[in-house]
Amino acid sequence: MCMNGSSCITASATAWRFSATRVFLRQLKFPFHCARGRLMKLNVLIADDELLMRNRLRSMIAWEKMGYSLCGEASNGAEAERMIDELQPEIVILDIHMPLVDGVCIAKSLHDRRRFSKFIVLSSYDNFDYVRDTMSYGAIDYLLKHRLDPPTLLEALHKTRERIRLEAANHREKETAFKFRDMYSPMLTQKMIHDLILGIGQIKEEGYEHLKASFSPHLSRNMLLLVLQIDRIEAVAEKQSEEETASMIRTIHQLCKQAIGELRHGYVTYMDKGRFALLLSFADVKSEHAIFQTVFTFRQRLEQTLKMYLNLSAVIGQSGLFHALGEVASRYQSAVRQMYEVSGSALRIRLHDQPLPAMTIRQEKGLLASIDELDAPGMEQVVKSLFRSGALAGDDAQLHMLVNELMHIAVKVCARSGLEAGWIRSVWTSVLQMEPEPERVRDQLIATFARLIAQLEQSAGAKRVSKYVGEAIHYVKSNYNKNISLEETAGQIKISPAYLSKLFKDEMNVPFTEYLNQVRIEASRKLIEHGSFKVKDLFETVGFNNYSYFIKVFKEIVGMTPHIYSKKRNGRRSSS
Structure with missing residues (x-):
């Protein structure tokens, strides 16, 4: 490539044996516009086994006028590979089907060896596999021979020129970075x-x-x-x-x-x-x-x-x-x-030290698990258990410490999920300014976490279920601890029980009642791990109205009774 734009093809190909690095440096050194404002010419190699197609490409556009220089032609894949190595063209117009080595193999070789040449693929077939393979190896465009015309070819060439320009600019900026790092x-x-x-x-x-x-x-x-x-x-x-x-x-x-x-x-x-x-x-x-x-x-x-x-x-x-x-x-x-x-600068609470006495590691894990599962009733159980401990009675400082710890968890969940936490900090401030009445503070915290769970559920994006099934799932997760049924849920979302039953089975691949039992058993497992309930008290807490039925369903889903599960998870005999 010469600065005056004239053809640089010589009889000897050895003059073009530059390494990829040297070619990139050449691109960095010279701009894409010559001093007189003309486009700097990019060398193009045509690789196609059909002579008629090579002649058609050669005469399709005014190459030199458009800023391109034809540096060679290859009639088979092996010749194309050799000429690419020798001539180092900026652009290769590459036929998919060629003798000896096909275009896909050449594209893969260029990609694997990180050669700087960019290639435009030609094919007689509109085959998705060819398009996918060549594009994955870095092809700039995929052109069909029978639809090829001058505007289409020029558009592909200009797209390739722009890609080369951007990569050259990227290399220049990296060189600038090294320069300033030294300076x-x-x-x-x-x-x-x-x-x-x-x-x-x-x-x-x-x-x-x-x-x-x-x-x-x-x-x-x-x-x-x-x-x-x-x-x-x-x-x-x-x-x-x-x-x-x-x-x-x-x-x-x-x-x-x-x-x-x-x-x-x-x-x-x-x-x-x-x-x-x-x-x-x-x-x-x-x-x-x-x-x-x-x-x-x-x-x-x-x-x-x-x-x-x-x-x-x-x-x-x-x-x-x-x-x-x-x-x-x-x-x-x-x-x-x-x-x-x-x-919490007013109190100078050290939130990053060991867990505060009012909240154990197990309780924190239980709360986070409920939030991650979008389990509002489970969250409510954990928060209520913190206020049932008796450690807060008459101890305003301890109550403030618990508030700070819980709200800090809420802020961390927002940061982890990319949600705006400004409203939580506002609630945080207002709770600390409230009269230190544990029940009022507890209810405010439960409302805060319920709102957070609702935001998490909303931010999860559109679920791959219909509107009605989505509403049914939300209703189940919010009310599984109550005596709900298919009929009640259908009434809440204003459709017939039979229609909801069919929709739910089709979209969730499980009947409604079985899904409800799965949600309840998962909640009971978390409560067992949390350690706040005796097994014999769990069935009512998670919405079952019969202890024997709870044991039966738990064993069907988990594979063991809740007593055995409790022993294995907690490393001790169940208190029941």
């Missing part, structure tokens, strides 16, 4: 992030470019800021010398940096007084739900690491997603506010 030290980068967060000083334009290149070639969206505050940092520092405290801060910084390394794109900088800011980038992740799930796991792992290695607890605030570095300062402030809300 700026990690310490200076942290200083730039620090100043950017606080909104002080001026950062030169190349500094912004450095930060962008360090995160991602396309940093234009999906950034998120975390604020990590070491709990009771003043008390910790009082027990140490200045050197020990400085060493601890460096260790925390290093642990944060290592954790960010697993996410690939991000920076951590120390702010002041045990506070760190973590700027994360998810530019290549399209799903906000996936981002929130990743951040939730990241936060958990970071908290566990600090606890394990340094025996430190931390409170973490999180901003929403934003799309420009200029927003960092305001997002930092919102993350700090969220951190104070989550930590």
Whole structure:
């Protein structure tokens, strides 16, 4: 390829033996437009065993005028492979059916060897398998010979040119990233992030470019800021010398940096007084739900690491997603506010320490299991059991601790599921301001978790069942602990019992009554694992009105009686 656009084909193919890397560098060095504004020519190789088709392609468009140069023709697959290696064309027009080696094999070979040549597939057959295979190996387009005309061919060529241009731009930005990484030290980068967060000083334009290149070639969206505050940092520092405290801060910084390394794109900088800011980038992740799930796991792992290695607890605030570095300062402030809300700053509750006395690990697991199963009655049973323990009588501080723990669980569920948690924090604040009456607080908490379960159910998306069956399932999960029936459920959704029975069986592959029993038995299993009920009291709690029938159904579904299940799960004889 020459800068003046003239044909560069010579008698000797050896002049074109560039490696893929050198060709990419050539693309990076020269723009796609020459100095006089003309398109830079891309070399095209035609590979087709039909002479008539090769002649037709050669005369179909004015190649040179359109910015392309025909560098060679191959009449079979083996010749095509050899010429691709020798000539290194930017574009290959590739026939599917050729002697010796077919087009699919050549496409796979180019893909496996990561060759830079892009290819457009030609075929006489509109076969889905061929389309699927070649597209999976990176074909830009799949053209049918009998429908091929100049506009169609030009559209495919221009699409390929654009793909090459984008890849060249990507490589240029990566080169820029390496350049700035060499130019700026990690310490200076942290200083730039620090100043950017606080909104002080001026950062030169190349500094912004450095930060962008360090995160991602396309940093234009999906950034998120975390604020990590070491709990009771003043008390910790009082027990140490200045050197020990400085060493601890460096260790925390290093642990944060290592954790960010697993996410690939991000920076951590120390702010002041045990506070760190973590700027994360998810530019290549399209799903906000996936981002929130990743951040939730990241936060958990970071908290566990600090606890394990340094025996430190931390409170973490999180901003929403934003799309420009200029927003960092305001997002930092919102993350700090969220951190104070989550930590219950008025009481300085250490939510990331060991489980609070008012709530055991088993109770927390039972609550989370109920929420995950969208089991509102099961959730209500767990919350009520917390208030039945007697530990809250006359103890306002203990009641506040339980509220903080439960609401913190609600916020964590929202973060894990990508739901907005602002309303939960508002409820949190209002509950803490209520008169410390356990029954009122309990009812408010149950209402909050019921609303959360409803949001989770709604966010799960459209289920693959009809409207009526979906409403029936919701009614069962919300009322299985009552004496409900097919007739009652049909009446609630305003259809006949016979129609509901048929719909339910067709869509769920199980009769309504059997599904209701499955939901009830699953609830009883969770209550057994939770350990709050005796087996003989379970049947009424989950909606059965006959103890013997409950035992029979439990054994049919679980494979053992509830007594044996209780012994196996709890490691002791059932209290019944």
